Amino acid sequence: MDIIVLIKQVPETSNVKMDPNTGTMVRDGVESIINPLDLYAIEVGLQLKEEHGGKVTAVTMGPPSASKALKEAIAMGCDEGVLITDRKFAGSDTWSTAYILSAAIKKIGNYDIVLAGERATDGDTGQVGPNIAACLDLPLGTYISRIDKTDCDKIIVERLLEEGYEKLEMPLPALLTVVKEISFPRLPTLRGKQRAKKTELIVFSAENLELDENLTGLRGSPTRVVKIESPKVMRNGIMLSAKDEDQLEDAVNKLVEFLKTKEII
Amino acid sequence: MKYNTLNAEIIKELENILGSKNIMLDEEKIENYSHDETPKEFAHMPEVVVTPTDAKQVSEIMKLANKHLIPVTPRAAGSGLSGGAIPIYGGILLSMEKLNKVIETDYENMMIVVEPGLVTNEINRLVEDKGLFFAGYPMSLLSCCIGGNIAENAGGGKAIKYGVTGQYVMGLEVVLPTGEIVELGGKNVKDVTGYDLKSLIIGSEGTLGVVTKAIIKLSPKPKYATDLLVLFEDVNSAIKIVPIIISKGGIVPTSIEFMDKLSVHTTCDYLNEHLPYQKAGAMLLIEVDGTREDIVEADAETIGELCLENGAIEVYVADNHTTQERVWNVRRNIAEAFMVYSPEQSLEDIVVPIANIPLLMPEIEKISAKYGIKMPTYGHAGDGNLHTTLVKNPDMTMEEWFETEDKVLKELYEVVYSLGGKLSGEHGIGIKRRDYLKNHVSETELMLMKKIKRAFDPNNIMNPGKIFSL
Numbered sequence: 001m002d003i004i005v006l007i008k009q010v011p012e013t014s015n016v017k018m019d020p021n022t023g024t025m026v027r028d029g030v031e032s033i034i035n036p037l038d039l040y041a042i043e044v045g046l047q048l049k050e051e052h053g054g055k056v057t058a059v060t061m062g063p064p065s066a067s068k069a070l071k072e073a074i075a076m077g078c079d080e081g082v083l084i085t086d087r088k089f090a091g092s093d094t095w096s097t098a099y100i101l102s103a104a105i106k107k108i109g110n111y112d113i114v115l116a117g118e119r120a121t122d123g124d125t126g127q128v129g130p131n132i133a134a135c136l137d138l139p140l141g142t143y144i145s146r147i148d149k150t151d152c153d154k155i156i157v158e159r160l161l162e163e164g165y166e167k168l169e170m171p172l173p174a175l176l177t178v179v180k181e182i183s184f185p186r187l188p189t190l191r192g193k194q195r196a197k198k199t200e201l202i203v204f205s206a207e208n209l210e211l212d213e214n215l216t217g218l219r220g221s222p223t224r225v226v227k228i229e230s231p232k233v234m235r236n237g238i239m240l241s242a243k244d245e246d247q248l249e250d251a252v253n254k255l256v257e258f259l260k261t262k263e264i265i
Numbered sequence: 266m267k268y269n270t271l272n273a274e275i276i277k278e279l280e281n282i283l284g285s286k287n288i289m290l291d292e293e294k295i296e297n298y299s300h301d302e303t304p305k306e307f308a309h310m311p312e313v314v315v316t317p318t319d320a321k322q323v324s325e326i327m328k329l330a331n332k333h334l335i336p337v338t339p340r341a342a343g344s345g346l347s348g349g350a351i352p353i354y355g356g357i358l359l360s361m362e363k364l365n366k367v368i369e370t371d372y373e374n375m376m377i378v379v380e381p382g383l384v385t386n387e388i389n390r391l392v393e394d395k396g397l398f399f400a401g402y403p404m405s406l407l408s409c410c411i412g413g414n415i416a417e418n419a420g421g422g423k424a425i426k427y428g429v430t431g432q433y434v435m436g437l438e439v440v441l442p443t444g445e446i447v448e449l450g451g452k453n454v455k456d457v458t459g460y461d462l463k464s465l466i467i468g469s470e471g472t473l474g475v476v477t478k479a480i481i482k483l484s485p486k487p488k489y490a491t492d493l494l495v496l497f498e499d500v501n502s503a504i505k506i507v508p509i510i511i512s513k514g515g516i517v518p519t520s521i522e523f524m525d526k527l528s529v530h531t532t533c534d535y536l537n538e539h540l541p542y543q544k545a546g547a548m549l550l551i552e553v554d555g556t557r558e559d560i561v562e563a564d565a566e567t568i569g570e571l572c573l574e575n576g577a578i579e580v581y582v583a584d585n586h587t588t589q590e591r592v593w594n595v596r597r598n599i600a601e602a603f604m605v606y607s608p609e610q611s612l613e614d615i616v617v618p619i620a621n622i623p624l625l626m627p628e629i630e631k632i633s634a635k636y637g638i639k640m641p642t643y644g645h646a647g648d649g650n651l652h653t654t655l656v657k658n659p660d661m662t663m664e665e666w667f668e669t670e671d672k673v674l675k676e677l678y679e680v681v682y683s684l685g686g687k688l689s690g691e692h693g694i695g696i697k698r699r700d701y702l703k704n705h706v707s708e709t710e711l712m713l714m715k716k717i718k719r720a721f722d723p724n725n726i727m728n729p730g731k732i733f734s735l
Contacts, residue, residue, distance in 0.1 A: 012586040033585045075582065184539035187494065187588055190569035190580035 001052040001152070003045040004105060005078065006116040006129065007038040007060050009069040013121060018230050034069045037117030039076075039185035041178050044147065045115050046077045046186070052150070055079040057108060061089060061101060067201055074196035075188030082108065086205040091218030094123070098131030100216055103209040105136060113155070114175040118143060126177070133175040141168055145181040268354055268726075269334045271312045279315060279357075282325040287363070289314040298358045301345040303697050304609065306667075309351050311338065311358035318363045320438060320446050320477035327475070327727075328444035330357055336729050337442075339471040341382055341410035345417060346612060347695030349470045353730050361412050364477060367391060374452050375483045376435060381412025381476050388481065398486040400427035401434075403691065404597075415476050418468030420691035422520040423552075425647030427484075429691065431467040438478035439466055442722035452480060465717065470693050471728040473721040487554035490519065491565040494581040494592045495572045496545035500525060502576040503547035504622045507646050510551070514571050516564045521647030522550040525626070528599045528641040535602035538595060544578060549646065550596055599643050600654070606639070609657035611670050615681045616690030619649040628680040629653055636669050650690030653677065674701060694732045702733060 012031040019026050034042075045056040058073035060066050061084040070081030084104050092100060105114060114133075119126030126142075133140035145160040152172065159166040160179050188196075206213065214220055238258055242251040259265045279288055289295050290313055300308035317323045330337045336356035343350050352358045365382035372395060377388055385406040388399045403409060403419040413419070415437070420429035436450035450456060450463035466473055497503035507521055524532070529548045533540060542548070549572075553564040562584070569580040583589045603610060617625050626642065633640040638658050644651035655673055657666045678688060682705050688698050703711065715735060721727070725735050 014586065014590075031586055033587050036587055039587070072585070187540065187581040187583065187591070190493070190566065190573070190582050193582045194566070 001048055001054040001112045001150075002110050003048055003054065003056045004108060004111045004114045005038070005041050005045045005056060005058050005073070006101060006114065006132070007042065007058055007069055007073055008035045008117075008120045008122075009033070009060060009062050009066040010035045010120055010122040032065065032068065034072055035117055035120045035122075037119060037121065037180065039117075040180055040183050041115040041117050042073055042076055042078065043183040043185040044176075044178055045113075047183065048113065048147070048150065049077075054112070057082060057111075059101065059104060059108070060084065061092075061097060061104075070201055071196040071199075072188060074199050075192035076186055077192060081199065081201045082204060083201050084204045084209075088206045088213060088217050091221060092216060093221035093223035094125050094127040094131060095223065096216050096221045098128050098135055099220070100209065100211065101128065102132050102135035103211050104204050105132065107204065107209060112152070112172045113150075114138065114173070116175070116177045118177050118179050129175060129177040136175070139170045139174040141170055141174060141176045144176045144178045147182070267334075268336050268356060268729075270355065271335060271357075275329065275333055275335065276313065278329055279313065279326065282322055282329070283315055283317060287316045287318065287322075289316075295358070298340060298343070298360060299351065301343045301348060301350050303346060303348045303351075303695075304611070307348045307351055307696055309353045310355065311352040312355045314358045314360055316360050316363045320440055323359065323440040323475050323477055324444045324446050326357065326359065327440055327442055330726050331443055331724055334724060334726060336726050337475075338728050339412075339416070339475045341412035341416070342384070342408055343413075344405055344409045345413060345695065346614065346692040347417070347470075347689070347697045349417065349693055349695035349728070349731055350413070351696060353696055356726075359475060361410065361475075364412075365410075368478065371452070372397075376452055377481050377483060379411055379479055379481060381410060381415070381479065383411050385409050385411050385414055388483075392483055393486070396486050397483040399433060399481055400484045401430040401432055403430070411479060411481070412476055415467055415479055416469065416471045417691070417693040420645075420648075420650070422522055422645055424645060424650070424691075425521060426517050426519045426554075431464065433482045433484075434463065434467055434479055435482050436480035437463050437466055437476050439474040439476055441474045442724070442727035446477075447474075450480070468693070470695060470731050472718060472731050473727065475727075485556070487519075487561075488556050489558045489561040490552055490554040490584075490589070491561050492583040492589050492592050493549075493551045493565055493569050493572070494540070494583065494595075495549045495551065495569075496540075496542065496578040496581075497547045497549070497576065498544070498578060499546040500626045501623050503549050504619075504626070504646060506549070506572055506575050506577070507619050507622070509571055509575060510568050514564075514567050516553065516568060518564075518568065518647065519552040519554045520550070520645065522596050522644070523622075523646035523651070524548045524550070524596065524599065524643040525641060527639060528643040529595070531606070531641065532595050532599050532602040535605060536594060536598055538591075540581075540595075541579070548595075550592055596643070599641065603639070603641060603654060603656050607657045607659050609663075609666055611655040611674065612692075613653045613655070613674075613677065614650065614689045614692040615653060615677065615686055616648070616650040617681060617684045617686030619646070621684040621686070622646060622649060622651070625651070625680065625684055625686070629677070632673055632676050632680070636673050638669060638673065640673075645690075648690070649686070675704075678705060696731060699730070699732060699734070 009032050012033045017026040049056050056078045057080045058078040059082040116129035143160045144157045146158040148156040156169050240251045242248045295314045298314050299310045336354040338352035339359045340350040341361045361382035364380040366380050369378040385402050403421040414430040418431045526546045533542045555561045583592045639656040642653040
């Protein structure tokens, strides 16, 4: 069973600083990591391989420095890493990214399952995975929380929905985006790290892929970011005191009035 | 020692020195100053809490207290683990909370001059942009204060490479119990001008004087760090590797943290952490850091290989924020995990020469089995400092627990001393270990300590009853 895992390198955001003028994130000195939600997809890929054999290929699109994310994926146990990188791809939105990744997946060829995280922690759109399924005309399962059973032509999975779980039987090949519930990502081992160091990455640029260049990069992206603003945290609370019982009723009335004006009750 | 209690007249005098806004008498407020991080049975209420704003006020308070024989207990964050900041004779609680300023940043000399009530991490936050840090911080740096670190000569997880607080204290301003203000040490890297009195103050647990200003040495901050989480089948193979890393590997790691089977399993269960820990009888968390990524990586690899050659089951590598948080999370949550089992605990701080840790571990197991209580052991294997924790069996009554705790501690300390160890590596003696100390220190050493105490504090008003009873 051959598996492709799509991963993204994102800035580590636990201690993020925002530029007050541009509204964008200050990236200087911020570490780049594998999108935490993609780690679950990697783990699922590795478990499927352990059960059914085959190989796991990690794929990412990004600047050359994104190779670090692929090396980490290999250290976790992936067999190969494919880096899709080209200046022409810079500024690609979700649509354009999905288009480019689809071309890369076509070029890789043999695969039974394409796995992706539910969404990336930086853009937070969750669109690229489903969009690729559309581009490649693959059956799509989003928010997958469990894999019940799989053989060479079909897979039975469970999706996490707001109201509960949904069971799907899907033909393969298929694309699945997974949620945290599905697994516990393993840590990279020393042997894995050593193997990753020796493993040469496969690099695709615009020339290697069959693409209409008008559909890639900033030019090919229908999304336009007009303005970025960080929401301001405002605390417009009021203090009501009721030091003895006589003031209690008055304070309660004021509180009710306040909640009404805020349309909370 | 018979102390006087506070009366209206003395309180009036305190008001004259400090102004009424720096004095607290309200029982509800001063209750917060009656305990530190030791169990509540050690707590004791002060009679008054004062919050001086400069050394002059501290000096006046000390003169007043000395004249009227009122005990004075200095306190910074109150995050200590030995009861050092608890006013066991009541009296005046001298809180350094308003002495919390940075007085000078001297980047040419790579030093910072601070007041004792400053939260330790504030130093690191302030100098971070200059690529510097204060390397002698303890693990509680987000909540503790530098004054407490100096009083306890605190250490932490990185002591094997960076040492403890005292190594970074260049100079001190100290108010003596008799009220004089004295400057000790300074900004000179070398200084053998007379007795090293500054070092006597460091680690004296607030019994010799009150630190009102400290000159702290800063160091270049390492840019890269890699952590190895290493699983071993048993304690012995985990501990044996420690001296090998340094002698054979030629590398001084930033930390070597040890967790025994009980600590690992309980904490992983508590955190729902699915590392394949079931087969592990012990775990080491080893960190290397440095200014060049390739060297840090190579050092980590050398250490990892040594571990594998010496019987490690698996070596995991964490070199980014996600994985590093995950591995350290296990180490940081041990105490928390056992709180779920029983909140009654005695957190110990024993230290033995590193080569003797393998001999210590089976003895701890024996004591644990004999008294039927859990005794998870974890801590800083790199420097032999282990936080064996006595956890009350939930079936025990409190009386049974106190009785068992006392017996277990006595036996544990006997074992520790027979292996060339000591009672406390970084938490101090305070009140928690005071009555055990006298069994293990020679008469001559105790006499010297008492003479020093009397030389500084003839009336024994400065944090009395800590370390030893005079």
